[in-house]
Amino acid sequence: xxxxxxxxxxxxxxxxxxxxxxxxxxxxxxxxxxxxxxxxxxxxxxxxxxxxxxxxxxxxxxxxxxxxxxxxxxxxxxxxxxxxxxxxxxxxxxxxxxxxxxxxxxxxxxxxxxxxxxxxxxxxxxxxxxxxxxxxxxxxxxxxxxxxxxxxxxxxxxxxxxxxxxxxxxxxxxxxxxxxxxxxxxxxxxxxxxxxxxxxxxxxxxxxxxxxxxxxxxxxxxxxxxxxxxxxxxxxx
Numbered sequence: 001x002x003x004x005x006x007x008x009x010x011x012x013x014x015x016x017x018x019x020x021x022x023x024x025x026x027x028x029x030x031x032x033x034x035x036x037x038x039x040x041x042x043x044x045x046x047x048x049x050x051x052x053x054x055x056x057x058x059x060x061x062x063x064x065x066x067x068x069x070x071x072x073x074x075x076x077x078x079x080x081x082x083x084x085x086x087x088x089x090x091x092x093x094x095x096x097x098x099x100x101x102x103x104x105x106x107x108x109x110x111x112x113x114x115x116x117x118x119x120x121x122x123x124x125x126x127x128x129x130x131x132x133x134x135x136x137x138x139x140x141x142x143x144x145x146x147x148x149x150x151x152x153x154x155x156x157x158x159x160x161x162x163x164x165x166x167x168x169x170x171x172x173x174x175x176x177x178x179x180x181x182x183x184x185x186x187x188x189x190x191x192x193x194x195x196x197x198x199x200x201x202x203x204x205x206x207x208x209x210x211x212x213x214x215x216x217x218x219x220x221x222x223x224x225x226x227x228x229x230x231x232x233x234x235x236x237x
Contacts, residue, residue, distance in 0.1 A: 016043045016131060019058050021081055022070040022097070023050035024189050027120070031068070034124040043131055052081040056088040064092060066131050070120065071098045071105055072188040074197055077167055079112045086113030093134040095127070099189045103148045105166035106141060116140035120189055160206065161223050168202050169223070175199065175211050176218035 018035065022028045032045040046062045049055060052073045059067050067085050071078035082094050095116040096109035106117040115134040118127065119142065130140040161169055174184050185195040199211070208214050 015041075016066060016135065017046045017062060017064045018043055018066045018068060018131065019047040019049070019055075019062055019064040020045055020068045021049055021052060021055040021058070021073070021078070022068070023073050023191070023194060024070065025050070027070075027189065031124060031127070035128065038125045039128045039131075043128060052076050052078060053084075055081040056084040059085050059092055060088055065135060067092055067094045068127070068131075069094055069096050069114070070189070071096055071109060071167055072190055074190075074194050075201060077165060079108050079165055079167070082109060082112040082114050095130060095134060095140070099187060100170060102166065102170060103145065104169060106145055108166040110139070110141075117145070118142065160217075161221055164202075164205065167198075168205060171198055171202055172206070172214065172218055172223060175202070176215040176223060178215070 016039075020028050020031055028048045028050070032048065035043045035045055046064060047058045049058050050073075052069075053076055055067065055069065058064075067082075069078045069082050069085070073081070078096065082096060085092055085094055093116075094114040095118060096106075096114040097118055097120040098105050098109075099120045109117050116130050116139060118130060118140065133140050161172070164172070171184070171188070174187060179187070181192055181195050181199070184199075185192045188195065188198075190198070203209065203211075203214060206214055206217055208217060
């Protein structure tokens with residue numbers, strides 16, 4: 001199993017080659033600059049991409065040990081990137097990052113093959129130990145989120161919400177709450193241009209043409225538990 005290889009690498013103190021899959025350039029550059037120093041030279045970023053569809057090829061090209069993948073990316077999205085990486089090289093460990101530590105996003109990432117799920121708001125120094133841990137065969141999830149996963153685990157239903165990805169459901173909740181494009185971009189750690197593409201893609205998935213219709217549909221299917229469509233009247237078309 002891969003954990004034996006990881007354990008040997010840890011004992012030898014061998015470098016850990018990391019690729020970063022994220023469409024937020026400041027975040028990517030920050031990790032590239034900080035991880036080597038914070039890890040005493042152990043962890044080095046050998047490749048980056050802002051294109052989820054290029055993730056698997058990047059991992060193969062650099063023979064990476066770990067891939068750090070942001071779940072909030074334009075289609076095909078971070079979850080599909082994780083699955084593609086694992087198909088291309090099952091020995092690679094993947095740590096998924098998300099701006100919001102939601103249980104459904106964590107489950108989706110772990111099912112796709114991620115070995116860890118961490119909030120994107122964590123300080124870079126808090127990434128070093130999880131990166132080394134996943135190489136030793138451990139799965140890394142924040143304790144609070146783990147408890148939520150255990151409490152909220154339930155069989156999937158047949159509503160339209162269950163046919164969407166975790167990212168799409170999260171975006172739908174934000175739209176239903178009347179969140180502006182700028183605030184959605186800030187929440188998801190993506191650009192406004194990316195946000196507009198994601199919203200347009202979601203509207204097509206929902207078979208609606210405006211945010212108002214999307215919010216109303218969210219209310220009808222009970223998305224968000226507290227009536228996600230309450231603020232639909234305040235949305236722009």
